Amino acid sequence: MTYHSHLDPGMAARFGDALLASLAPDGGLWMPDVIPHIPASRMATLGAMSFADCAAELAAHFTDSLFDPDALRALCRDAYSYDMPMVTSAGERLDPAMPPQSDHFFLELFHGPTLAFKDFAARFMGRAASRLMQASGERRTILVATSGDTGGAIGDAFLGQDGVDVFILFPEGGVSTVQEQQLCTIGGANSNVHTLSVTGTFDDCQALVKGAFADPALSARFDLMSANSINVGRVIPQSFYYVWASLHAKAAYPERDLVISIPSGNLGNLTGGLIAQQMGAPIDRFIVAHNVNDPFVDYLVVGEYRPRPSVPTLSNAMDIGRPNNFPRILSLFDQNLEVLRRVCWGVSFDDDTTAAHLRRHYRETGYLMCPHTTVGHMGTLAFRHLHPDDATFLTVATAHPAKFADSLEKIIDETLSMPERLARAYQTEKRVTPIEPTLDALVGHLASVLE
Numbered sequence: 001m002t003y004h005s006h007l008d009p010g011m012a013a014r015f016g017d018a019l020l021a022s023l024a025p026d027g028g029l030w031m032p033d034v035i036p037h038i039p040a041s042r043m044a045t046l047g048a049m050s051f052a053d054c055a056a057e058l059a060a061h062f063t064d065s066l067f068d069p070d071a072l073r074a075l076c077r078d079a080y081s082y083d084m085p086m087v088t089s090a091g092e093r094l095d096p097a098m099p100p101q102s103d104h105f106f107l108e109l110f111h112g113p114t115l116a117f118k119d120f121a122a123r124f125m126g127r128a129a130s131r132l133m134q135a136s137g138e139r140r141t142i143l144v145a146t147s148g149d150t151g152g153a154i155g156d157a158f159l160g161q162d163g164v165d166v167f168i169l170f171p172e173g174g175v176s177t178v179q180e181q182q183l184c185t186i187g188g189a190n191s192n193v194h195t196l197s198v199t200g201t202f203d204d205c206q207a208l209v210k211g212a213f214a215d216p217a218l219s220a221r222f223d224l225m226s227a228n229s230i231n232v233g234r235v236i237p238q239s240f241y242y243v244w245a246s247l248h249a250k251a252a253y254p255e256r257d258l259v260i261s262i263p264s265g266n267l268g269n270l271t272g273g274l275i276a277q278q279m280g281a282p283i284d285r286f287i288v289a290h291n292v293n294d295p296f297v298d299y300l301v302v303g304e305y306r307p308r309p310s311v312p313t314l315s316n317a318m319d320i321g322r323p324n325n326f327p328r329i330l331s332l333f334d335q336n337l338e339v340l341r342r343v344c345w346g347v348s349f350d351d352d353t354t355a356a357h358l359r360r361h362y363r364e365t366g367y368l369m370c371p372h373t374t375v376g377h378m379g380t381l382a383f384r385h386l387h388p389d390d391a392t393f394l395t396v397a398t399a400h401p402a403k404f405a406d407s408l409e410k411i412i413d414e415t416l417s418m419p420e421r422l423a424r425a426y427q428t429e430k431r432v433t434p435i436e437p438t439l440d441a442l443v444g445h446l447a448s449v450l451e
C-alpha cells in the first residue's frame with residue numbers, strides 16, 4: 001500500500017512517512033492509492049472478532065509491512081480497552097444474537113479516556129507514531145487545532161511520550177467550559193502537552209496549523225507533525241469502527257438496509273465511514289448532519305462548494321466553515337457528485353431546533369444526547385421521514401453529554417453529574433497561553449518552549 005498526494009498522484013509515500021510528515025510536500029492530503037476491498041466472507045470473520053482484533057486486521061491493509069500482525073494486535077488491544085455499545089433510546093444494547101425490536105441505535109463512541117469519538121483515532125495514531133519514532137530516533141512537535149474534542153484526545157494519547165511535544169490550539173470562547181477545562185489540564189506542570197487559546201475561530205486555528213506546514217523551513221526547524229484529520233493516520237483508524245459496527249448491525253438485521261447518521265464538521269469522520277464502505281462494509285447510506293456551518297450540505301444540494309467563516313453554535317465541535325477533508329471526499333468519488341449524492345444525504349439544523357429536540361427526546365425517553373449527537377439524531381429522523389423503507393439506523397453518538405454541561409443544564413433544567421474522568425480535570429490547575437491568530441505568535445511560542 002502506498003499513498004499519494006491528492007494534488008499530484010505521482011507524489012508517493014509509504015504509511016510511516018505519510019503519518020509522520022502529515023502533509024505531502026506539495027501541501028496535498030495523503031490518500032491511499034487504493035482502498036483495499038475485503039470480500040464478504042472475510043468481512044464475516046472480522047465481525048466475529050473483538051473490535052480491537054478487527055481493527056488490527058484492517059490496519060494491516062493500510063500500514064504495509066511496517067508492523068507485524070502480533071505488534072498490530074497488541075497495539076490495538078492496548079488502544080481499545082473500552083466499550084463501543086450500540087444502544088436504543090431505552091438503553092437496550094444491540095446484540096446480534098438477540099436484537100431488540102428497534103430500527104434505531106446510537107453508536108456510542110464516547111467511552112474512551114476523553115469521552116469523545118476522537119479517542120479511537122488518536123490512540124491508534126499515538127501508538128503507531130510512537131513506535132515509528134522509537135525505531136528511527138526522530139522527534140516531533142505535534143500541532144493540533146481543536147474545536148473541542150480532538151485536542152483532548154490527542155493530548156491524552158501522546159501524554160508523556162518521549163520525543164514528542166504537543167501544542168493544542170483552541171478558539172478562545174469557542175469550546176464548552178468543560179472542554180476548555182479538559183484541554184488546559186492535560187498532564188502536570190512539566191507535561192509535554194501545551195495548550196494555546198487563540199483569539200479567533202477554529203478555522204483560524206486550523207489555518208495557523210496549515211500555515212506552519214506550508215513553510216518547509218518552519219516544519220524542519222520544529223519537526224512539525226499534524227494530529228488533525230488532514231493527517232491520513234487520523235482518518236484511516238476512523239474507518240475501523242464503521243466496519244465493525246456495520247457488521248454487527250447487519251448481522252442483527254440482515255434483511256434491512258443500514259443507514260448511518262454522522263454529526264459532521266471537518267468531515268474526517270465521514271471520510272472514515274466512506275473508506276469503510278469502499279472496503280466492503282455493509283453500509284447503504286450516510287446521513288451527513290451539520291449545524292448551520294454547512295458548506296458540505298450546500299455542495300450536496302446545490303453542487304457548489306462555498307466555504308465561509310464559521311459561526312458559533314451549541315454543537316461547537318462542528319463549528320467549521322472550511323472542512324479539511326472535503327478534497328479527500330471528492331477524491332474518493334473521483335469528483336463525481338452524482339455518485340457521491342447516492343451515498344451521502346446532507347441536512348443541517350439551527351440551534352433552536354437542536355435545543356428543542358434534545359429537550360423533548362430527553363423528556364420522552366430519558367436518553368440524553370450531546371448537542372452534536374442531537375444534530376445527528378435529527379438527521380436520522382428527517383431522512384427516515386423521507387424514506388420510510390425498512391432500514392436500520394445508527395446515529396453516531398460523538399461525545400459524552402457531560403462535556404457540554406454548561407449548555408445542556410440550561411436546556412434540560414437539571415444538574416448533570418460529572419464522570420470521574422472529567423471531574424479530575426477540575427482538580428488540576430489550568431495551564432494555557434493566549435496567543436493572537438498569527439503565525440509569528442505561534443512560532444514565537446514554539447521557540448520559547450522548545451529552543
Ligand SMILES: N[C@@H](CCOP(=O)(O)O)C(=O)O
Nearest residue numbers: 146147148149150228229266
Ligand atoms: N471537531 C474537531 C475539529 C478538529 O477536526 P479534526 O477532524 O482534525 O479532528 C474537534 O473537536 O476538535
